[in-house]
Structure formats: C-alpha cells, structure tokens
Amino acid sequence: MSTPFLLSYYGDDLTGSTDAMESLSLHGVKTVLFLAPPSKDQLAPFADYSAIGLAGTSRSESPEWMETHLKKALAWLKSLNASLCHYKVCSTFDSAPDIGNIGKAVEVGKALFEQSCVPLVVGAPQLKRYTVFGQHFAVFDGEVHRIDRHPVMSRHPVTPMAEADLRRHLAKQTPLSTGLADVLCLESVEVDAQVDQLSHSNDILLFDTLNRDHQAKVGEQLWRTRLPGGSYVVGSSAVEYALVNTWREHALIPSNPPLFSSPGSVEKIAVVSGSCSEVTARQIRFAEAHGFRAIAIDVVNLIDEHTHAETLHQALEDAIEALNQGESVIVYTAMGPNSDADAVHQGGETARHLIGRSLGQLLRKMVEIHGLKRTVIAGGDTSSHALSQLGVHALTTRLPLPETPGSPLCTTHSDQPAFNGLEVALKGGQIGGENYFTSIRDGVA
CATH class of the missing domain: 3.40.980.20 (Four-carbon acid sugar kinase, nucleotide binding domain)
Known part of the structure; x- marks a missing residue:
C-alpha cells in the first residue's frame, strides 16, 4: 500500500493528539486526527492529506492494556506506510510504571517495527519545555522549573514527576537502555557519526533540545536515520516541531505557513x-x-x-x-x-x-x-x-x-x-x- 503520508501518529490522550495536529497544521502539513481507525468512507475525504493521527487513551491506561490495545493501534498506523510513526506523549513526560507507561509504549512499537533503537524527543521551545543533558524543564508562571520541582507536575494527582533525568525516569518503566544525544553532540561537526554510534549501542536514544537550533538538528537526525519501511519515534509534539524544519528544506511542505481565518465570536459556549x-x-x-x-x-x-x-x-x-x-x-x-x-x-x-x-x-x-x-x-x-x-x-x-x-x-x-x-x-x-x-x-x- 503506497500513501503520501509523511507522518502517522498515536496520541496518548486527546489533547496531546490535537497538540500534534496543531503543530503540523501551523506549518502547512494537512493533518486529520481520527478517534478510531476509520472506515474507507471516513478516510476518503482526506486522501490528499500528508499526516494522519489516531487519538488514544494510553496516558491513563495500564501496561497490560497497552500490550493489547496499543499494539493493535500501532499495527494499523504501520499499515499506512508513513515515513515516520510517532507515539505522542505529553511535553511534561509525566508517566508511571503502572499508568501511562512510556517505556512500555517504546517496547511495543520497537518490537512491531523491528527497530534496534527508538529516538525520543521531548523538549519543545515553542511549548517552553527544554531538555538539557537529559534533564527536563518546564515553565510555570514565567519561570523555568526542573520538572521534579515544577509546582504543578511534581504534584500531579496521578503521575507526579519525582525525577528530572528522563533516562532515570524511563528506567523505572522499562529495562531497555537509553542513550543521550546531548547538546554537545548536536553542536558537534561529527553529529551524524555520534548519533549513529549511540543508536547502535542503545535501545532508546534521547535527544536534548534547548533551543530552535538544536530542534532543527534533531529533525535532521530523525529524517536522516528513518528506515525504508518507516520508523517508530517517541516524544512530545517536539517531534513535529523538529521535523517541519527538515521537510521545508526538502520542499516536502510549503515554504510559507498557511493563513487561518478567525471564526468570530459566539453568544455562548x-x-x-x-x-x-x-x-x-x-x-x-x-x-x-x-x-x-x-x-x-x-x-x-x-x-x-x-x-x-x-x-x-x-x-x-x-x-x-x-x-x-x-x-x-x-x-x-x-x-x-x-x-x-x-x-x-x-x-x-x-x-x-x-x-x-x-x-x-x-x-x-x-x-x-x-x-x-x-x-x-x-x-x-x-x-x-x-x-x-x-x-x-x-x-x-x-x-x-x-x-x-x-x-x-x-x-x-x-x-x-x-x-x-x-x-x-x-x-x-x-x-x-x-x-x-x-x-x-x-x-x-
């Protein structure tokens, strides 16, 4: 089956799914988000779209649920033969071994795509989320907080973030090894070779992102290292924000962002x-x-x-x-x-x-x-x-x-x-x- 899709993605909740759709749409990537795998009639109006999403609930589900339901969802996305398949998580990365387990999501996709190493990208300057030397940060009330000291996320009622080092956080959810392409790696003239080496020696490769220059380089690496039949990548909408830079350079998307008209006000909502x-x-x-x-x-x-x-x-x-x-x-x-x-x-x-x-x-x-x-x-x-x-x-x-x-x-x-x-x-x-x-x-x- 041949499709024009640059990207398919599974959102671990609905707001995360629309977040990814918005970041793509803003840059001229026509995107549709389905709430369940569509029928042929439901899919037909979107034949000329470049990205397709599937909204899920895995953020609030157990690893046992993921083993069955997430595997089926990712298998459908894989059948679309998009260049990349993205498992979309929240930009705060909040998750736990028993609920919303991101490590389990990596395992499921890694096995399905028969992939030796899964890229992981979480930092998104547009959302005021930053990953530096593996530590994750987020803004609250105009101030940058390490995620384990964030006034809200450190106290999340279901998945509080008690660890800022994303590799250590993931280690509680999966036995898979996680390497780090840090800011020094991204700024190196030998970045391709370093990323290849890290990918060969780890099951997961986390990419730092402090600013938009780093983000653009991450996009280059995600696109450069994709597999012929499509690759699996995990992360926040940082993945989309990173990729649009590369797609624009390759003339795969419009060079100028589209214009959206205001819908105007309504009396009541x-x-x-x-x-x-x-x-x-x-x-x-x-x-x-x-x-x-x-x-x-x-x-x-x-x-x-x-x-x-x-x-x-x-x-x-x-x-x-x-x-x-x-x-x-x-x-x-x-x-x-x-x-x-x-x-x-x-x-x-x-x-x-x-x-x-x-x-x-x-x-x-x-x-x-x-x-x-x-x-x-x-x-x-x-x-x-x-x-x-x-x-x-x-x-x-x-x-x-x-x-x-x-x-x-x-x-x-x-x-x-x-x-x-x-x-x-x-x-x-x-x-x-x-x-x-x-x-x-x-x-x-």
Whole structure:
C-alpha cells in the first residue's frame, strides 16, 4: 500500500493528539486526527492529506492494556506506510510504571517495527519545555522549573514527576537502555557519526533540545536515520516541531505557513472540565468573573453508583438553566490538584473513565438541546472519554492558537448532523492563560 503520508501518529490522550495536529497544521502539513481507525468512507475525504493521527487513551491506561490495545493501534498506523510513526506523549513526560507507561509504549512499537533503537524527543521551545543533558524543564508562571520541582507536575494527582533525568525516569518503566544525544553532540561537526554510534549501542536514544537550533538538528537526525519501511519515534509534539524544519528544506511542505481565518465570536459556549490542574482552576475562576456560570460536580457522588445518576441529572439541569439565560457555562469536577484527588485515585481507572464519559454525556445534551456551535473539553485524561460520547470520528484544525500552543480550536467530523462541523477546543491541564475560556468564546487567537 503506497500513501503520501509523511507522518502517522498515536496520541496518548486527546489533547496531546490535537497538540500534534496543531503543530503540523501551523506549518502547512494537512493533518486529520481520527478517534478510531476509520472506515474507507471516513478516510476518503482526506486522501490528499500528508499526516494522519489516531487519538488514544494510553496516558491513563495500564501496561497490560497497552500490550493489547496499543499494539493493535500501532499495527494499523504501520499499515499506512508513513515515513515516520510517532507515539505522542505529553511535553511534561509525566508517566508511571503502572499508568501511562512510556517505556512500555517504546517496547511495543520497537518490537512491531523491528527497530534496534527508538529516538525520543521531548523538549519543545515553542511549548517552553527544554531538555538539557537529559534533564527536563518546564515553565510555570514565567519561570523555568526542573520538572521534579515544577509546582504543578511534581504534584500531579496521578503521575507526579519525582525525577528530572528522563533516562532515570524511563528506567523505572522499562529495562531497555537509553542513550543521550546531548547538546554537545548536536553542536558537534561529527553529529551524524555520534548519533549513529549511540543508536547502535542503545535501545532508546534521547535527544536534548534547548533551543530552535538544536530542534532543527534533531529533525535532521530523525529524517536522516528513518528506515525504508518507516520508523517508530517517541516524544512530545517536539517531534513535529523538529521535523517541519527538515521537510521545508526538502520542499516536502510549503515554504510559507498557511493563513487561518478567525471564526468570530459566539453568544455562548459550554465547557466541561475534568482537569485537576491549578492552571485550569485559574481559568475557571477568571471565566466565572467574566460572564460564565461555573457549576461544580461533587466528584465523590459522581463516581458512586448510588448517587451517580442523580448527580449527573442535577448538573445538567443547572447547566441548561444557565444556557437558557444566555450564559456560557463551565461544568467541572475539580478545582485544582487537591480536589478530592484521593477518592478518584482510589477509584482508579474505572473512576477516571467514568468522569470523562459523564462529562461527555453532559456536553452532548447541552449541544443537542441548545444547538451550540462551539465547546471546550478541559483535561487530557478527560477529553478522549468525553468526546467519544459525541459520535465524532475525526478532527481537523479550525484555528491554531499560537499564544497557547497545544490547544487549537478544531472542527469535528461526524456521521451525526448535530455534531458534524461542531467547533471544539481540547485543552490540556497545563495549557493556556487565565482568559483561555473567554478567548475561545470570543474567537480570539
């Protein structure tokens, strides 16, 4: 099977998947993101696209789940014969041996692609994420923090980052060896030879990225070392940001970025949020102070089988009342990292998935009853499960948001008329300024 795809990718959650789609679309790489392997009829409208993604849930899944489900997903992507197949992870690299295990994802893809060494790229200056001598850093409130001292990621309720050295972090998840192509290697005149040597002696090769010059060199190495039948690479949207430089040099993509028109403002939007991030909490408070109705759901009652239905029904009644009054609405299950985190953690995978599906059911009802044209789902672990309730099979980029990269406004593709052409923004917990929700309502990039 011959295809024009430069890249195929699997996103370990939905917001991460749209992050990768946005970074490609911004540079003129026509990209479609599917929520499940498509039928021939669903795939047909995108025959001239250069990149294809598959949104997954592995960020919130176990290694046992990955062994079965991730293997099937990657096998479908491999069948597309794209030049590179990317397993997309969060730019903060948060993961754990028992949930969202990135090491296990490397193992599955490495075996499927019969690849001796898997490249790993996490640093993305565009997202204010940096990897230097294997240590990972991220910005919060304008200040760069080592990831294990990051005010949010060090306290993540499910996958807290307690180690900044990504090689040591990975060693807790897989026995595979990880080498490092550090900034000195990337700046060397012998970079090709050094990368080849490191690749031959390691199962995984982590690339440093401090600035865009390093990023461009990483892209060159990913493209140079790809295998004839397609190669497997792991990392954040740093992979896409690195590759576009090389593709442009090879005239594989347009030299000038495309222009996206503003969608304009809408009277009201609906937001559902399962994010436990303090960033999202600030955004909810800001929106509430600027015309949104914020509706809290007691997450303990939501995940209790005896009180679930009543809790969901009450939240829907409150949301519909607000929409009837012409207000935008935010329905949320957490206000910051300490919001009933113990109850959710004890409920495990079942509780997390139930929260996402429940928020999706609420959103579906709000769209159906009010004919809403624009919505937001906040929370990386939440988005996949929530959007599945809307009958959406694919997403394309409606409006990239360069001021808050990783959270584009998307257009939905669905066989159900009520949800086909819906505009939806999918926001990860750490993404966006305080005015994010109001900006989406107002159609401001």
